Amino acid sequence: MRVAGAVLLLAHLLLVGWLTLRPLDVPWVTAANLEPLAGIKADLALGPVEAARQIGGPLLLLAPLGVLLPMAGGRLTVSPLASLARTAAAGAMISLGIELLQTGVPGRVLDVDSLLLNTAGVTVAHLLVVPVGRARLRRRGADRPARPTALPSTRTTTASTMLPVGRLGARGTRPAPRAGARPSGGPGPLLREDAAQGSTPTIPRVGIAP
Numbered sequence: 001m002r003v004a005g006a007v008l009l010l011a012h013l014l015l016v017g018w019l020t021l022r023p024l025d026v027p028w029v030t031a032a033n034l035e036p037l038a039g040i041k042a043d044l045a046l047g048p049v050e051a052a053r054q055i056g057g058p059l060l061l062l063a064p065l066g067v068l069l070p071m072a073g074g075r076l077t078v079s080p081l082a083s084l085a086r087t088a089a090a091g092a093m094i095s096l097g098i099e100l101l102q103t104g105v106p107g108r109v110l111d112v113d114s115l116l117l118n119t120a121g122v123t124v125a126h127l128l129v130v131p132v133g134r135a136r137l138r139r140r141g142a143d144r145p146a147r148p149t150a151l152p153s154t155r156t157t158t159a160s161t162m163l164p165v166g167r168l169g170a171r172g173t174r175p176a177p178r179a180g181a182r183p184s185g186g187p188g189p190l191l192r193e194d195a196a197q198g199s200t201p202t203i204p205r206v207g208i209a210p
Contacts, residue, residue: 009071065087078134
C-alpha cells in the first residue's frame, strides 16, 4: 500500500504542476490577492454557477493529497488529530510552493485565497476518507488468522544409538562381561581387574636328593 500511495502521490503532483505552472497567453492579469477571503467574496458575487466553478476548482485541486499523503506514509495506528495536522500542514506547504512559483509564470498571479481553499480541500478529504479507511484496515488485520509457526525439530539421542553394533541385552543394553573373561573375538587385552592383579606366580619344583 505504501508503494502504491507513493506512486499515486507523485503522479498527482506532476498533474498539479502541469495544470498550475503552465504559462497563460492572456491580454491582462489581475493584481496579486494578498487579502484573505477577498477573492472568495468576489466569486460569490458572480452567481452560484460561476462561484461554484471558481471556488470548487481550488478546493478539488489538492484534495487527493488528503488521502495520498497518509497512504504513502503507510501507518495504521496513529493519532487521528496528529495525522490530520500533518496532512493539512503538508498540503498548505505544497500549495504555498505552487503559489510562489506562479509569481514567475506568465499569466499567473499569487492568490492567498487559493492557498486557503487548497488547504481546506486537503483537510476535508482527509476527514472523510482516512479515519474510516484506517479503521477498516485494522479490523481486517485483526480478523485475519495468524499463521502457525513451525517449531524447530530437535533430535533426541537415546542410549541405544550410542552403543556399538552388536548383540544387545534384553533391555537394549550390552551385557557386562564376566570377571576374568576375555572379550569375544580372540585374544585381546586383559580386563582392568586382571591387569591390576598381575600374572599368577609359578612355584619352582624342588627335588629331594637321594
